[in-house]
Amino acid sequence: MTETILEMRSITKTFPGVKALQDVNLDVRKAEIHAIVGENGAGKSTLMKVLSGVYPSGSYDGQIIYRGKEVNFKTIRDSEHEGIVIIHQELALVPLLSIAENIFLGNEQAKSGVIDWDETRDGARKLLAMVGLNEDPDTLITHIGVGKQQLVEIAKALSKEVQLLILDEPTASLSEKDSAALLDLLLEFKKQGITSILISHKLNEIKKVADRVTVIRDGRTIETMEKADVTEDRIIASMVGRSLEDRYPKREPHIGEVLFEVKNWSVFHPIHSDRQVIRNVEIQVRKGEVVGIAGLMGAGRTEFAMSVFGKTYGRNISGQVFMHGKPVDTSSVRRAVDAGLAYATEDRKQYGLNLIDHIKNNTTIANLPGVSRMGVIDDIVEMNVANDYRKKTNIRSSSVLQTVGNLSGGNQQKVVLSKWLFSNPELLILDEPTRGIDVGAKYEIYTIINKLADEGKGILVISSEMPELLGICDRIYVMNEGRIVGELAGSDASQENIMRAIVRAEGKTA
Incomplete structure (x- = not known):
């Protein structure tokens, strides 16, 4: 019987006014690729942040059993010390540092408090070779593409002697070629005994590499499927609670x-x-x-x-x-x-939204005259406009005063649409x-x-x-x-x- 490396039991995580996770259960076997799927806001990333210590022990209910013992991670360093490494959708690399510096950032190769640059570069070369990246370790991150940056993140994880690698939407910004290379790399890691948890919306990628798939909906575990039982239709039905007969709504132009x-x-x-x-x-x-x-x-x-x-x-x-x-x-x-004209950018987080502001202000920012009288914003009108567009675009939030950075990707995209729709293009x-x-x-x-x-x-x-x-x-x-x-x-x-x-x-x- 295959060894279970991870069990998450009855995980419940609550934010003010929102229960993000409720009695979620997950078990992951050693050296498998385990996919987690669900709609935006279902709780996938929240669950992984609980596992990796981003949300520390004590801020959630439930148990985490890792390699046969209960663990209580207070910080992300605690989980990394145990070989659990998470790579977030937004890469955490420093653009103006070199590849080698990024790989060992926080884990510097030093002797007597002084960085050994020869050892740093040699170590970086070995790790880059493991992920199939042929780049000079002194190359600045800003000078390589997103696909190569993703491989640098994985090399960084390998430097921490990773046993359980968590990847949150790793191919979202990659070309088909780079995506295929990354998936092949996960399959190679599997042969080496490394376990991977893959969060992805790309169902064809999941079918290609996942040994099992767990579906989360509305903060709850719906089901876990073995590879032989995985079909796109079944995944979709479990994710959304209904079958999508046609993925594209009909229209008579x-x-x-x-x-x-x-x-x-x-x-x-x-x-x-x-x-x-x-x-x-x-x-x-x-x-x-x-x-x-x-x-x-x-x-x-x-x-x-x-x-x-x-x-x-x-x-x-x-x-x-x-x-x-x-x-x-x-x-x-x-x-x-x-x-x-209106233009909804491909990079909603950097160019499309003010992530630290709330839905209301993001909705009206492109058309402030539409909520103003004699150059002064009318708060009541602005609130009504934001609520109207929240309803029209079905933004799932506690209110229009919720911070945009706390919304799921799909709901953030609806805020971007609301902003430009209010400009009446x-x-x-x-x-x-x-x-x-x-x-x-x-x-x-x-x-x-x-x-x-x-x-x-x-x-x-x-x-x-x-x-x-x-x-x-x-x-x-x-x-x-x-x-x-x-x-x-x-x-x-x-x-x-x-x-x-x-x-x-x-x-x-x-």
């Missing part, structure tokens, strides 16, 4: 005249002024139409959107933007908003609108998109998930290396046709 148009749009890199990032892009969005932009990582989709919306990316920008056939000035965020640009959120919250956001389109607004969606674009878009542009290389009607769009357009374009530029 009513497409009108051209609302938004960009002509001959070109953008150069903000630092490397000789590098052209966007090349002569031309697109249209009609009233009531959902248009997607597909492309591989680095295709220039976000750079295009940001450069159009207030010229928040790039330099030497040229081209024209039209609304209703008339040229408009989008050279600043204020002017872009006044022209009827005619065109809404959504950049990775469902990144890092669960299938239930995705469905709700798709429903909001459909409702906006039905109201005659234009929607431009950037997404790295091709099935998402195929499921919600009336038309799809394909972008590659800063150019539009294809345009597909919804009825003609498929993953094969999108990739064919990309491959053909690469062949022409090769």
